Amino acid sequence: MSDNLEDSVINLKLLIDEAKKKVVFAEAGKDFVDILLSFSPMGTIVRLLGMHQTVAIGCFNNIYGSVASMGMNNFTTEASKQMLLYPGSLNQEKCQKIKLKIDDSEATKCYMCPMFVRSGQCSKRYSNFNTSRCSCGNLMNEVIQFQGEGGQGNGVEGGVFVRSAHTSFIITDDLKVEVNSVGSTFNVLKDLGYADCDKLVEMILDVNLQEVATLLESLFTSDTPLTDTFLKKKSSYGMERIHQTQSPAYGVDGEESKADQMITLNAYVRKKEGNIIYVECGNDFVDLLFTFLAMPLESVWGISGNGIILGCIGNLCKSFKELGVDSGGEASGFKCVLPHYYKCQKQLLDVVTTHKPPTYYHYVSFSVNHFREYSLSENSGKRLVYDWDELVRVTSIDPKSDSAESSGFVKRGMRFMVTDELIIAPSNSTSTIGMLKDKHTRLDEVEVRVISMKKEEVIRLLAASLVTSSALSTGLLGMEPASTSTPGSRFRKKPKIET
Numbered sequence: 001m002s003d004n005l006e007d008s009v010i011n012l013k014l015l016i017d018e019a020k021k022k023v024v025f026a027e028a029g030k031d032f033v034d035i036l037l038s039f040s041p042m043g044t045i046v047r048l049l050g051m052h053q054t055v056a057i058g059c060f061n062n063i064y065g066s067v068a069s070m071g072m073n074n075f076t077t078e079a080s081k082q083m084l085l086y087p088g089s090l091n092q093e094k095c096q097k098i099k100l101k102i103d104d105s106e107a108t109k110c111y112m113c114p115m116f117v118r119s120g121q122c123s124k125r126y127s128n129f130n131t132s133r134c135s136c137g138n139l140m141n142e143v144i145q146f147q148g149e150g151g152q153g154n155g156v157e158g159g160v161f162v163r164s165a166h167t168s169f170i171i172t173d174d175l176k177v178e179v180n181s182v183g184s185t186f187n188v189l190k191d192l193g194y195a196d197c198d199k200l201v202e203m204i205l206d207v208n209l210q211e212v213a214t215l216l217e218s219l220f221t222s223d224t225p226l227t228d229t230f231l232k233k234k235s236s237y238g239m240e241r242i243h244q245t246q247s248p249a250y251g252v253d254g255e256e257s258k259a260d261q262m263i264t265l266n267a268y269v270r271k272k273e274g275n276i277i278y279v280e281c282g283n284d285f286v287d288l289l290f291t292f293l294a295m296p297l298e299s300v301w302g303i304s305g306n307g308i309i310l311g312c313i314g315n316l317c318k319s320f321k322e323l324g325v326d327s328g329g330e331a332s333g334f335k336c337v338l339p340h341y342y343k344c345q346k347q348l349l350d351v352v353t354t355h356k357p358p359t360y361y362h363y364v365s366f367s368v369n370h371f372r373e374y375s376l377s378e379n380s381g382k383r384l385v386y387d388w389d390e391l392v393r394v395t396s397i398d399p400k401s402d403s404a405e406s407s408g409f410v411k412r413g414m415r416f417m418v419t420d421e422l423i424i425a426p427s428n429s430t431s432t433i434g435m436l437k438d439k440h441t442r443l444d445e446v447e448v449r450v451i452s453m454k455k456e457e458v459i460r461l462l463a464a465s466l467v468t469s470s471a472l473s474t475g476l477l478g479m480e481p482a483s484t485s486t487p488g489s490r491f492r493k494k495p496k497i498e499t
Contacts, residue, residue, distance in 0.1 A: 008100055009206035010035070014230060016201050017194075023226040024200060025188055026171045027180060031099045032207065033169050034160040036177075037320060038098045039216055042300060043087040043293030048102060049217060055235075057220050058464070059422035059471045063289055066424035074426055079129035079341075079399035080409040087294040088128070088339045097160050100212050108339075110360065110376055111140045112394070124392060126360065126376070128341060129399040140397075144376050162323060173226045175219075175312040177319035205230065223311050263288065263346065263453040267476070271447050275473040277439055278419045279451070280427055286416050287344040287408035288458065289424065292465060299336035304463035341399050344408040357396035420472045422465060451476055 013027040026032075039045050042057070046064040049055045067084045075081045086105055089095070096107050113134035116122035123135045130141040168180035170188060178184050194200065211229055218225035221235040228235045265279040279285075292300070298317045301310070340357035360376040382391055401407040410416070415427040417435065425431055436443065453461070453476070461475035473479040 009208055010100055012205055012207050012230075014203045014205065014226070016203055016231070017199065018201055019199055021227075021231060022224060023173045023230060024192060024194065025173065026226055028169050028171055029167055030160075030162045030169075033162050033171075033177060033323075034098055035100055035212060035215075036175075036316060037161045037298075038091075038095050038101065038103070039219070040296035040298065041087040041089055041294050042297060043084060044089075044103055044105065045216070045220075045297065046293070047085070048213070049220070055217050055220055056469075058466045058468055060292065060465060062419075062422045063424065063465070064293060066422075067290060067293070070425070074410055074414065076400050076407050076409065076411055077402065078131035079127070082129060082131065083341060083399070084290050084293050084409060088341070089294075089296070090337060090339060091161070094160050100207065100209055102209055102212050102216070110144050110146070112142050112144050113138050113140050114142045117142045117144070120390070120392070124394045125397045126394050127397050127399050128339070132397060132399045133402060146376050161320075171226065172315075173224045175225060175316040175319070177316070177323065179323070219313065219316075220311065225312060261454065265451045265453065267449045267451050267472070268446050269449050269477075270441065271445055274477065275470065275479055276420045276477065277441060277446065278417050278435055279472060281416055281418060283408055283410045283412055283414055283416070284344075284346045285418065285453070286410050286424055287346070289418070289422060290409045291338075291342060291344065292462060294338050294342050295336050300462060300466055303336065303459055304466060305459070308463045308467050310467050340396060343398070346408075359396075360394050361391050418472070420470045422471050 010031045011029070012032055015024040015027070016022070017024050039048070042060055043064055046057060046060050049057070050061075050064075064085075067081060070081075072078065072081060088108060092105065092108050095101065095103065095105075108128055109130075110126045110128060111130045111132065112126050113122045113136060115134070115136060115138060116124065122138075125134070125140075126144070127140045130139065130143075132140045134140050166179045169177055170180045170184055171177050172188060172192075178188075189197065214234065215225060215229045218228040218235045222228045225235075263281070263285050265281045265285060267279045268277045269275065270277060297313065298320060301308075301313055301317045358378060360378060361380055361382060376394070377391075380391075380393075384391060398407065400409060416424055417427045417431055418424050419435070436446075451457075457476055461471060464471040464475035468474045470479070
């Protein structure tokens with residue numbers, strides 16, 4: 001983290017109830033509102049929380065920890081693991097402009113084969129990862145700079161995500177965000193029961209990086225994140241978590257699912273209690289779970305529908321939608337749009353809609369002294385300066401595959417064990433015996449059930465993964481979720497990253 005970022009601050013005005021020692025609301029500009037949207041995707045949130053204090057988000061920490069601890073020989077390529085530990089986003093370029101940025105991820109880059117860059121004699125392909133290999137066998141590790149086309153901006157000066165022309169916003173302690181006005185201030189105070197404002201005082205403070213980190217933690221642990229962050233300086237761990245088996249946000253069309261739109265699992269279930277101990281599965285289910293890490297928080301919440309409550313996150317996501325926040329996704333139908341390289345062989349029922357890879361044009365300018373300048377442009381009609389200049393069309397490769405075909409994150413044909421808590425590991429006889437020992441379960445206490453997952457089951461599993469520690473039993477069998485309300489259940493040892 002650079003020194004200039006550590007020294008950056010954002011001004012914030014708080015209205016405080018001194019008697020109750022709580023924040024009534026905050027008055028903030030676009031800079032602060034942009035911070036609230038810059039935390040996603042989910043894998044980034046888990047990683048950032050692990051850097052400061054390991055706060056568990058349902059089963060997402062277990063999914064991330066499984067990626068980190070799984071050996072590289074289980075993944076299709078190095079890039080497959082890298083893109084899960086450090087998830088990419090369509091907003092990655094925008095996030096570089098956030099004034100207080102706790103995520104140290106770099107903007108998306110493009111890499112090409114050095115042979116093509118120097119002589120033009122190799123594959124006309126690019127990758128977003130420097131561990132990808134060209135068809136000639138060379139690493140595609142030559143960075144090619146983008147050439148600005150001009151006229152591209154955020155639409156409204158001073159905002160990264162917020163497209164509103166307004167510059168000031170009110171944020172309540174439970175993270176409801178609206179445009180600041182006399183009317184909105186009056187309504188907020190009235191709704192909160194403040195007829196007399198004599199006991200309310202203003203506080204102006206400078207928000208720093210440490211407070212942004214505390215705010216991120218409080219977002220997943222508290223129903224009063226502003227009070228916890230700016231007055232208590234720590235989370236109170238008093239968050240409401242509710243999971244109900246209700247209809248998902250997606251409409252289920254009732255048509256019989258095709259075989260390529262289903263995933264089948266062998267579930268090992270306790271006969272007496274009826275809960276899932278673990279499932280044995282192929283690569284498609286593991287690819288699906290790993291894709292959860294790349295999904296933005298607002299997409300996970302939106303797709304999960306009205307069956308979950310996770311503190312103030314619902315308020316925050318609703319506010320962003322009402323403000324017309326440019327989050328890089330598709331608002332209609334709660335579709336989640338991810339970078340093209342997250343596409344897997346079995347995109348189960350459009351839970352994730354991948355973004356089409358951009359086509360670039362490799363611009364080579366030869367000066368009179370034969371010095372070459374290279375850049376990438378999305379403008380196919382770019383004017384060439386000299387007659388000997390070149391504009392060559394280049395297309396993307398799938399960094400998860402060494403062949404032309406699209407693939408998943410883990411190698412084809414492998415079998416995996418996934419526990420109820422979504423801890424994922426390659427399947428073998430030793431791991432099976434060890435699992436039963438860890439769960440203090442006898443073989444005659446277990447029965448095998450075949451579960452076929454379609455669109456509705458996947459959405460319920462996603463919702464359960466966000467708010468419970470028993471995602472499989474809750475999402476697939478409809479059981480009451482395991483409690484995640486005690487502070488001790490929220491902490492896990494930071495996983496060792498295997499290479």
